[in-house]
Amino acid sequence: MHLSPPSSTADKVSRRAAVIGRHLGPSASACGSAPLDLSSCISYVSPDVSEKTVFDPREMRRLMDGHDVEARDWVFRLMEGGALFCPRRRCGNQIFVAPDYNQTMEQQREMTMRRIQFLSEHGVFHGWLTGQGAEMEMRKFALNECVGLYDHSLAIKLGVHFFLWGGALQFFGTKRHHDKWLKDSEDFVIKGCFAMTELGHGSNVRGIETVATYDSRSQEFIINTPCETAQKYWIGGAAKHATHTIIFSQLHINGNSQGVHAFIAQIRDENGNVMPNVRIADCGHKIGLNGVDNGRIWFDNLRVPRENLLNSVADVLSDGQYVSAIKDPDQRFAAFLAPLTSGRVNIAVNAVYVSKMALTITVRYALTRRAFSVTPNGPEVLLLDYPSHQRRLLPLIAKTCAMSSAAYHLKMIYVKRNPDANKLIHIYSSALKAMLTWQNLKTLQECREACGGQGLKSENRVGVLKSEFDVQSTFEGDNNVLMQQVSKALLSVYASAQSKKQQFKGLGLEHMNDSCPVIPENMSSSSLRSTKFQTEIFNLRERGLLHRYANEVSQYQSQGESKESAIILSYQVADELARAFTERIIFQFFAEDDMSTSGPLKDVLGMLRSMYALICIEEDASFLRYGYLSLKNAAAVRKEVTKLCTDLRPHALAVVNSFGIPDSFLSPIAFNWIDANSWSCSNIP
């Protein structure tokens, strides 16, 4: 068994031999009789010394970050330098920055607000609301990702203010709103929140019960919380800091309901006192994100001027006449929500970035932590030299790289959006938000366990991230609900192609117009690693599942079920299909990036691409269940995954280093954890 990677060079071997010597030599057996003779200890060898790199990590980083590398480093340095970011010095003059999770909720909230002020004063948010264009939007994404790496609460509190409150102003509002609010919001003269979700209705926004009734005499909207279930819930910023809010509400005019609309209201005065006709309560302590002051809001005949209706989609004239360019209420509703997609894009992107941080910490630890020996008195083995440990971590690295590509392309599609692309953006952002956040939780859990007990220490970050990012799977649209929308969308593309006897068009389903791919019975290792096979097998699965889904739904309908019921009853294959679709688009994005490179980096990216494709195949039983892959090929895939583990093992460090996470954002176990835990280092105040 190769306990040191195949790539190990002579000097590496000798260096390891020396380590083993120190660990096992005569001095070691005499360990007991020579107390405090440190030469006899397990000694730490930095992986940066023991591992080698065959490609330029900066090139790889440009690919992984995708954009604004310099801006990222700038804000990283800014946070490293700020006393508010709790820098902690450990042995070897290493400094780590991370929030103090031993603070109470109240303290964490104040720290988050103060950090925002600090970043604001240093110009981080300059142009976030007054700026224009795709470049600015990409830069916003990048900076938000970086602050989110420091603390999810920070990114979320900023996200609520800039992307939800600010985004609503920009997209639902018109000039009068922009002139009045955007600049002050960018400067935090006013702090915005976003009151959409209610106690009784979360993902089902259409069902919200808050009501705005137009009073033509005073030309005001009278906003009410008619029921306890209509109380606004989870409103980030509402509990403490927000001065203004967007209120989502049913609009009633002369007894007619016009559906959900958005209004601006002030909820606190400049001194922070809650405004009249508004009641606010706290959502209380949460399992994470305690730096965000989530609150609940009730409205009691709150009057807001007619001008506070965000009227880009529809407007109410002074006499109460309702006017809208979009006649169909469903389309109007969709138009309302479309711009909010940025929230989902943010979430998907942040999820991947966090996985990168956790994997960097975990891999660096696995390259310095030893456990058990293979021969009676032999050296203990590095965790990452165990095939089983490689199998736990390397596929996660590959998936993270692939999802990183997908996240980048999602951002690009979003910032270059046009009305025709709304549907595509909605489906891509839904699918990727769900799959990337679920994968992040899986990755964090595996990393936590792979770090053993050290994964439980807050200072090592990996474990903390689990509760901090858990929210991602259910907010901004419950993942399961989002995935149902994905399969529904695929079904409607299918239906329209069938009904009109046309070609498949949209959501990348064009591959279904080609003849069905045929996979040979016995695939060789090299063909399993070919982009051709990988593309075909993903297409084959998606095609097969879409047919299955359509058939199952129509079968239920022929049995008398309504279309809605038929879809609800076909949830199993619908779920398989939505995942197959998402894995296919992720693969396509990653393969694109892989092709744009050359040299040794291309080789490593090729391995990562193959690992991504083959691990998706191994993990999804539907390939066997529906015979998309022969048993022989399935066995070959499994073997190949193990081979890829061995092939990627020597590049593990180089890949995680290329994620570009600053050392100060990692943790003691990513470096010399023996020194960091030594008595002398443990007693630095």
Added chain:
Amino acid sequence: MHLSPPSSTADKVSRRAAVIGRHLGPSASACGSAPLDLSSCISYVSPDVSEKTVFDPREMRRLMDGHDVEARDWVFRLMEGGALFCPRRRCGNQIFVAPDYNQTMEQQREMTMRRIQFLSEHGVFHGWLTGQGAEMEMRKFALNECVGLYDHSLAIKLGVHFFLWGGALQFFGTKRHHDKWLKDSEDFVIKGCFAMTELGHGSNVRGIETVATYDSRSQEFIINTPCETAQKYWIGGAAKHATHTIIFSQLHINGNSQGVHAFIAQIRDENGNVMPNVRIADCGHKIGLNGVDNGRIWFDNLRVPRENLLNSVADVLSDGQYVSAIKDPDQRFAAFLAPLTSGRVNIAVNAVYVSKMALTITVRYALTRRAFSVTPNGPEVLLLDYPSHQRRLLPLIAKTCAMSSAAYHLKMIYVKRNPDANKLIHIYSSALKAMLTWQNLKTLQECREACGGQGLKSENRVGVLKSEFDVQSTFEGDNNVLMQQVSKALLSVYASAQSKKQQFKGLGLEHMNDSCPVIPENMSSSSLRSTKFQTEIFNLRERGLLHRYANEVSQYQSQGESKESAIILSYQVADELARAFTERIIFQFFAEDDMSTSGPLKDVLGMLRSMYALICIEEDASFLRYGYLSLKNAAAVRKEVTKLCTDLRPHALAVVNSFGIPDSFLSPIAFNWIDANSWSCSNIP
């Protein structure tokens, strides 16, 4: 589609119609124009009213608890009544008890200690160390499970003191130790901890570097921490409260190492000052269990009298002569660790109990929370009436019930142990500790997401449990390491049967002596639900995987790999095998209990048993990968799982109610969460 369960009775239907009416009737559409007219709100209907029970939950509870039902209720009442347990009154005079997770680590630690004093004063621990016999051990387990439901920190701090410190005294110690320490420990006159793990060595206990050298002149052992990696780490109780510890250390006599032994030492005086020659540091803030004061210990020529060696297995005579009844060091080492199995038993059992609590909360919420409607203006549907939501929760309930049976039988096997059973107990406790804790984490994650945002609120408990119990997967033996020991043990049973051309004997592998089961190509629904088929398919998989594993290992050996390397390289099938073994024994235990019942309960248990068996089959691709099941049968299994969801749906509430979790240990979303979130209730101090 049946949106109300098939079992729904006329009056239930009418009750639901009324609810829908309130939600949708004219008053509802007038919701906006009639502010604060509560009749127009979504109204809460208690599932205890809307759902019905066909069996006696008390009978089911006796089965699920297995033993000491009265003792459990007694200690539950005790905690409900104690002000130290933070009772919170919510609307409807409902009281919930739960720790305040918004407290700092330091505060949580003090609260845990004070709660222990309270329980001690009320006689909860009476006889825990001075008592004898299987009944007392079972009662201890039961009470520890109940305090663990309140707070994991409480159970762990007690576990360290009673099961590790106390257990070591009882099992490794002899009369002189019992007389001196047991009574005072039971009364908390002294507080014990257990210093085994070191910074450099966790699961690999054999590798610890602490050294005890015997000094025959003074008849003392001189204990040293020779290296920073030898510092004792994660020692529960060490950071603040413990006065005494068991030290695991290499024993050196006249330059010869005798391997790992255990010694007693005092680490704090009556005033809580750290003793001379001992240094203690804090492990710091963790993602959970912050009520436990984990610490790190260094020893500097600490002298302990010869009598402090725990000498049940081996002893050192005054002249330094080493004597032991067990000559083989490996067996001696095993004998040392065997009694500690109680720790793993505790962990496995607690994991299941916690899943029961989370599922009770989640199912009750799913029976009162509505989302989306299936028809344009139709009523919103209860979460648990969605087939997809049933598919998420009901299999988890079945697994939890099955694992509850397994946990009970594990306890029985443990308390009735004899030396011959050591191997079996070690393997069963390892396998069940790993699988039950992993399943618990899966269950908690699914429950958290199934509760949506409410799952994130600490007051709703489900989310908090994730970080509190995460530690279970790596402490007291890393789950992956434990599962490797399981497959190794199976391999050695296989090897000895092969080599001696004998029958398979041990670990329940006797089924391999029978002819290989043959599964018909096309199984009917009823045969899929038969114990016969389920038994056969579990046996078939285990048999097949064991053959595969043995072959793969010997293949690697024939290629020149050492046995250890061959085993390490065969990790994939080894893992499949260990899981197959564990699922098989869980099934057997559950089937036993199922057979012991009768009447309507037996029917429901039968469905749960079938759900457990079929979901295990659906989730493990190895059935298809290795052809243990035909594609046709696999498809049939999938269909049957969906059917079982429909069949179990009406019994969901009755089953979780029979878990016997007191209402006060549940959370607001398990009851009237609309009232609990109302303005008037939210402002009770």
